[in-house]
Amino acid sequence: MPIDAHQIETMIREAFPDAKVTVQGDDGAHFAAEVIDPSFAGMNRVQQQRAVYAALKGKMDGPAGELHALALTTRAP
Numbered sequence: 001m002p003i004d005a006h007q008i009e010t011m012i013r014e015a016f017p018d019a020k021v022t023v024q025g026d027d028g029a030h031f032a033a034e035v036i037d038p039s040f041a042g043m044n045r046v047q048q049q050r051a052v053y054a055a056l057k058g059k060m061d062g063p064a065g066e067l068h069a070l071a072l073t074t075r076a077p
Contacts, residue, residue: 002028003059003066009033015055020077029068040076048074 005023008031012021016037025031033052040048049072053060059067 012055032071034073036077
């Protein structure tokens, strides 16, 4: 079942309620997201992105994942 930008945004917001979240994409598989959250302060980019991927609860896991590609930009405000 394809995933949509709103579902991705909802999952990210559940994990990062204070974040500014923008998700774009409408083909059901390829998306771009920007997540700006105070909790990212002191984290390197890899740590920030791992935190966001964890919020997606396995939607990107393996070839059968619902979310094929996510271009992710993260930073602290």
